[in-house]
Amino acid sequence: MHLFLYQLKLLLRNKIMFFWTLLFPLVLATLFHLAFSQLLDSEHFEIVDVAVIEVNKDEHFHTLLDELSTGDEQLLNVQYTSLEEAQSLLEDNKIDGYLVVDQDIEISIKENGIPQTILQTIVNQYYSSQNLFKNIYEYNPQAIIDGIFENLDMNQDYFLSQDSENTDVTVIYFYTLIGMNCLFAGFSAITLSTKMEGNLSRQGSRLTVSPTSKYKTLLTATIAVFLVHYTKMLVLFFYLVYGLNVHFSSQIPYILLLMAVGSFVGIEMGNCICSLLTKSEDTKISINTSLTMLCSFFAGMMIVDMKYLVLKYFPIGAYINPVSLITDAMYALYYYTTYERYFFNVFCLLAIGIILFTISIFMMRRKQYDSL
Amino acid sequence: MMRGGMTLNVIEIKNLTKSYGNVVALDQLSLEVKEGEILGLLGPNGSGKSTCINTILSLLKYDEGSISIFQKEMNPSQYEIKSQIGVVFQDVAVFEELNVLENIDYFCGLYIKDKKQRKQYIHDAVELVGLQEFLKFKPKQLSGGLLRRLNIACGIAHKPKLIFLDEPTVAVDPQSRHHILEGIKELNRLGATIVYTTHYMEEVEQLCHRIVIIDKGKVIASGTNDELKNMITLDERIGFTLEEDNEKLVDDLKKMNNVIHVHYEEKTIHVSYQGKDDHLKSLIDYLSQNHIQYHQLYSERPTLNDVFLELTGKELRD
16 A cells, blocks of 8 residues: 555656646647537538529429428528529629529529538539439438538538437547547556666666565556546546537446546556566657557547548458547447447457556566666 | 674675676676675776676576575565665665655655554654755755765665665765765664675775775675785885985885885875885985985875775776
8 A cells, every 4th residue: 555655646746747648638628629619610501592593393403492491401591583583683692693493403603602612512412313312302302401411511421320419520539539548548657667667767676676576566556547547537528528518428437437448458558568668768658659649540530531441441450449449439339329339349448458468467577687 | 693603694695697798797706795794895887886786686687696695595586585675776766756755755665564663764764864854855956965865765764684885975965975974884883784885995994894896797805994905015105295306216216125116206206115114214214314305295005996906907996
């Protein structure tokens, strides 16, 4: 208990570690939140004012325009006019453009902009799925409308949410942030291990010449790092939930379990790096940082598509990447009603953690050093 | 501990060999440390002193030889032996995050589990090194000398029977050095056996009962201060400064009995003598009879540096 309490003190008083494992993720989360809230705001489209001149009435297109002009997802404000009237309205900037429905559908606009792009997208989508539309329309006109929104909405085609109201692509960034911070536990593990290893620090030499077993030292250090880091993880998580109103699933206990397993993997990654290499603490921390950032990158932290590219071209990479597993487990909690995928990810994480732990223990059996 | 009038060996090292690649750090080194003594390990930087200590402590692997402490073979799992050893490393080994009191408590607690006993031990260690006024200070707030004292307190607070002090006074101010040396004497007086490594021969002469001189990983001589000095031919060195140049005097001195070496530089002469005769009186008589004017006359016994110089052909601080 004596050793454990001082290991806790050393961790809690390490200001650099405090910054990287708590303040940095909080700042990053805040920056994500600010960036994404602006992005989401920009996705709330203004309703497009459009005039439609039906020279030859197309029933299907007419119905589509009616659907797009009503409901919560109203995209268009349609008025059926004559060509002259439409030209006048466009000239007076009272509409964004007009459509002439004849054998084809012609678009007339005065300037380029988002409303005009939306009009173009609607017509293109209609053309591209016209044949399909004719068949589907009779059974499910909503499917066509969804298709239009998918084309207008960034990347949402990746998700099939159990709760469509909460569908939000940005949460995946926060998932990877949590995954990344789990691996940041490795920093604390490396720092503490350095102070406990006889060949890495003089404090470690003193500990090594004392009647204290290495296994006891490793065990207490692991528990101390876990407690301190998990507390930081909780602070980050609750800041995301209550401070930034990031919507995670309602399965909080499962997320807490996931963060615990993720932190364990982070700690063991740090322990493993520390036991395998006889380099300086700075070098080890640099290696841990590089690995963590690489894992975060491939999990989609910088480019969300990366996660899917890895799954497509190197699927095993997703199963050996702890950040990817954590992200996917949270994704599974968020989007699926069953827990198979979540637990599969948790078990993969546990397996990685146990393998790393075994390597650390094996390497720590070395009780004497070639040089100090 | 005496058995049948014999002082027990606390440490016995036989033919210890340790190499770093092609570099031999310890070369068939054998050593004994007797209970209750302060043994000085003297040698220049890089002679193998620290390697010797780290090997004894089972921190370093070694290639050949044997090490026993308290009559038991030493290895990393000998916790019973380790519990009776205290170490003060050459580099300061304390935690920046902990204050003076916490640092001592942390290291003492690795040996002493009973809180009440530990509190008393910490109090004694703090008094010994004179850090009473700095208990709440963080290491970075301490001067170099105070930091060294803290380093010592951390190594000896658990009242070990055997203490290794590896150059504990490097870069220390005279006041702290005095404090440290007095503290070491006190530890010895309280019963601890001490192995003290340094390249400061003055400290060894002042402190140690017995001295082992190491060079290139080998023991080149061992004994008490006097025994070591008696090993060499030099018995007395006399120096004086002439009023004016006198090359003839240098030649005459070289021809005198018992003179083994004369060094002359810028009117200053150093004459080295062998034998226990009264060389100073003879020299003064000779200078008077020849009406040679001189000043700044001094005489000194050989130092450990002279011993080292004569045995190895180089200075201790080369």
